[in-house]
Amino acid sequence: MATKVTKTENKEVKVKRESKGLSYSIVSVILGLLFGAVIIMATGHNVGAVFSSLWNSTFGSISSIGDFLGTFGWVLMIGLSMMVSFRVGIFNIGSAGQMFAGGFVGYIVALAIGDSLSYFGTVVVLLASVATAALIAWFIAFLKNQFNVNEVISSIMINWILFYLVQWMFLNIGDWTNGFISTSQSVASVISLRVDGLTKAFGGSTYVNYGFIVAIIIFVIVLFAYKKTTFGYKQDLIGNNITVGDYISLNKKKEFNKAMILSGALAGVAAWMFYFGANVQFLKPVGQLKGQLFEGTIISLIGFNEIWGLFASALLVSIFVDPTTTGEVNALVNGMPITDLILASILIFISISGYFMKYRPQDNWFNSVDDEEEEEKEKTKKKKGGDK
Amino acid sequence: MEQFIILAVLLTASLMISSTGALLSEKSGIANISIEGNMVAGAMFYMVFNRMFLGSATDPSTISEGLLPFIPLISMLLASFCGMLLSSLFALVAVRLNGDHIITGTAYNLFVPALSTVMMVTFYSNTSPSIPQQQAFNITGNMILVYPILFLLISVIAISIVSFKFNKTKKGLRLIASGENPFALETSGISVMSTRFWAVMSAGFLSSMGGVMWVFGQKSGFSSTVFGMGFIAVGIIIFAKWKTFGIFFGSIIMGILMAFGQSITDFSSIEIPKQIIQIIPYVLPIIILIISKSTGSPKSLGKPFKKDQR
Numbered sequence A: 001m002a003t004k005v006t007k008t009e010n011k012e013v014k015v016k017r018e019s020k021g022l023s024y025s026i027v028s029v030i031l032g033l034l035f036g037a038v039i040i041m042a043t044g045h046n047v048g049a050v051f052s053s054l055w056n057s058t059f060g061s062i063s064s065i066g067d068f069l070g071t072f073g074w075v076l077m078i079g080l081s082m083m084v085s086f087r088v089g090i091f092n093i094g095s096a097g098q099m100f101a102g103g104f105v106g107y108i109v110a111l112a113i114g115d116s117l118s119y120f121g122t123v124v125v126l127l128a129s130v131a132t133a134a135l136i137a138w139f140i141a142f143l144k145n146q147f148n149v150n151e152v153i154s155s156i157m158i159n160w161i162l163f164y165l166v167q168w169m170f171l172n173i174g175d176w177t178n179g180f181i182s183t184s185q186s187v188a189s190v191i192s193l194r195v196d197g198l199t200k201a202f203g204g205s206t207y208v209n210y211g212f213i214v215a216i217i218i219f220v221i222v223l224f225a226y227k228k229t230t231f232g233y234k235q236d237l238i239g240n241n242i243t244v245g246d247y248i249s250l251n252k253k254k255e256f257n258k259a260m261i262l263s264g265a266l267a268g269v270a271a272w273m274f275y276f277g278a279n280v281q282f283l284k285p286v287g288q289l290k291g292q293l294f295e296g297t298i299i300s301l302i303g304f305n306e307i308w309g310l311f312a313s314a315l316l317v318s319i320f321v322d323p324t325t326t327g328e329v330n331a332l333v334n335g336m337p338i339t340d341l342i343l344a345s346i347l348i349f350i351s352i353s354g355y356f357m358k359y360r361p362q363d364n365w366f367n368s369v370d371d372e373e374e375e376e377k378e379k380t381k382k383k384k385g386g387d388k
Numbered sequence B: 001m002e003q004f005i006i007l008a009v010l011l012t013a014s015l016m017i018s019s020t021g022a023l024l025s026e027k028s029g030i031a032n033i034s035i036e037g038n039m040v041a042g043a044m045f046y047m048v049f050n051r052m053f054l055g056s057a058t059d060p061s062t063i064s065e066g067l068l069p070f071i072p073l074i075s076m077l078l079a080s081f082c083g084m085l086l087s088s089l090f091a092l093v094a095v096r097l098n099g100d101h102i103i104t105g106t107a108y109n110l111f112v113p114a115l116s117t118v119m120m121v122t123f124y125s126n127t128s129p130s131i132p133q134q135q136a137f138n139i140t141g142n143m144i145l146v147y148p149i150l151f152l153l154i155s156v157i158a159i160s161i162v163s164f165k166f167n168k169t170k171k172g173l174r175l176i177a178s179g180e181n182p183f184a185l186e187t188s189g190i191s192v193m194s195t196r197f198w199a200v201m202s203a204g205f206l207s208s209m210g211g212v213m214w215v216f217g218q219k220s221g222f223s224s225t226v227f228g229m230g231f232i233a234v235g236i237i238i239f240a241k242w243k244t245f246g247i248f249f250g251s252i253i254m255g256i257l258m259a260f261g262q263s264i265t266d267f268s269s270i271e272i273p274k275q276i277i278q279i280i281p282y283v284l285p286i287i288i289l290i291i292s293k294s295t296g297s298p299k300s301l302g303k304p305f306k307k308d309q310r
Helices: A002-042 A047-059 A062-087 A095-113 A118-147 A151-172 A196-201 A211-228 A230-240 A242-247 A252-278 A291-302 A307-321 A323-332 A338-353 A360-387 B002-027 B035-054 B065-096 B101-124 B141-168 B170-180 B182-187 B192-216 B229-239 B244-262 B274-291
Strands: none
Touching (some): A002 A047, A002 A291, A002 A307, A047 A323, A062 A196, A062 A230, A062 A252, A062 A291, A062 A307, A095 A118, A095 A291, A118 A151, A118 B274, A151 B229, A230 A242, A230 A252, A242 A252, A291 A307, A291 A338, A291 B101, A307 A323, A338 B065, B002 B035, B002 B141, B002 B244, B035 B065, B035 B101, B035 B229, B065 B101, B065 B192, B141 B170, B170 B182, B170 B192, B192 B229, B229 B244, B229 B274
16 A cells, blocks of 8 residues: 555655756746847847747748758757757767768768768768767766776867867868868768758758658657666666666666767767768868757756657757858847757756756655655564564 | 967966866866856857957957057956856856756856857858957057067966865865765865855856966967867866876877877878877877776765755
8 A cells, every 4th residue: 555655645746846857947948038028139139030040940830841851850859969968968969070970981982972872861870970979979988987087177188089080181181172161072962861852842941851751760869768768767777866776786887878878879860961961062061060069968958867858958949050040130139149049058956956957866765765654663663563 | 489389378277267267176076067158158248358458350349559469468367257248147057956967067058159159140241250360459569469479478377376275274175075075165165056056156257267368379260169178178187197297298289289180281191180280189188087096086076966865
């Protein structure tokens, strides 16, 4: 009888937690939008015009919806990549570098095979990207497990190392340029994720590609893995309370490895969608890693690291990352990156709201301990009664 | 060659003072990757104040000729102060509200460049405006060397003061204690919160100053980024095993390397790829972390302090 009660209670606690996370996310998003509005007003532009253009250039026409979907694919994947690492308690800030390097290796392969393999070529490119990104992620996990190197430090450093390596290869090995200085050669049209049928269906949209369909399939697989399999259960267990993992003799190093490799692989898929769907060229790397590669953190945290929350937040963030939307909106405010500013301020508000959530895991933990104690008391009472 | 030396001195000074700031914050137990953002903030405010003092291109300076050479110094002090105020945002979340340090730092690092681009568009109507060079401040002849040397002097003084504080004063010991064992410090009646808060604020002040020193030595425009200098500053701390002495030498080595990487095209006889030299500052910390058994990092680094948890 007692166990049944605790189970239902736990469910209620879980539902409460999720709704709490949802309300904080919504408040943070609203605050971020307000902050953006204040900045727009302070610089003397029309707030209404900017926000209506934000809506219209995303959902205004069929072709702009196509552009939005083209962005949504890789945004969902990079968010998922970050969520996988967050759920086991690792911050894979290196997913940006993994995506970048994966994309470059994919690009090398794509140029090498050309259109010789027809539509099968894009699978080869996908495998190349995923393998590269997963290998780098595994290396970060290896450093953490073997030498106890903090994954944040190593991934930040590896991000920069990868950036300079790719820059060097791009500038010195082979001829990647397309006659122009800043743009590279385009990949063969059979490798690109853009398909004529989709482009026509979405009214000649520039960025639409079948990446978002693949993304949704992968999303469902990950959803299943986290909700229904022991893999997801173990990951969540270690992420929520690492000592419990030790207690039931779960090999946490193995779980870290699995999480990082999965996270890297998802970053590789994101790279495939970003460099061969949303774009068809690999731009000359200048200065530093592009900011858009870092959106994973924002997406995962707005979705409070829950899988359905992630889906919703990926939809939201795609609006702000979609190249046509950002182009039109930022042009309205004299070229200021107002979309980036809104996203970054949302992230700041989210990290502030962490304050209100800080007692979350403990509530649940203490409850379960209390229940066990009560059960034990009942048992001892019964035993005593039996002895008499 | 002269250009190279000036650049090396500026980068060394910039790295030294930024790592000193980062050290203050890390010793107090706050893992501070927002140094990058702080440096951008410093550079941003420096550009803004320069614009205010020098006036726009169509409306030239309203300041008398005699004051002109002092504008970089005044702008630097004001910019560092404003950078400190902005970094109170990070301090508020990471210290007072117990947010995750790394996530908050990442948020700050994404936020400041975006804000900076907005400011640059507002003040210069250009996303990557050109940086006022020495000519704009009427600094000529031997005077050109004065500023780099002054900056280096400031950095050395800052690191000496911090070193003295850590080793010889009560406040320094308290700061170290708040990174090693905050509960012991709290028990002895000192507020961990305020110790950490002021450590992060001074880190903001010093690393903003580092950002100003960086931007002073650049030839191309300021595009709201310091190209990972803040992360190198954090890397130097790891490389130096959280010791002031190591930071002094580490930043000299890294400063010279970075200057070499930036101006390698000037040495046409040497054919080392520029990128290989730029990679070294990022590879060294990882190697140090791998080969050394004890890193010397503060024990409670990166753990939010909650009074009621023990």
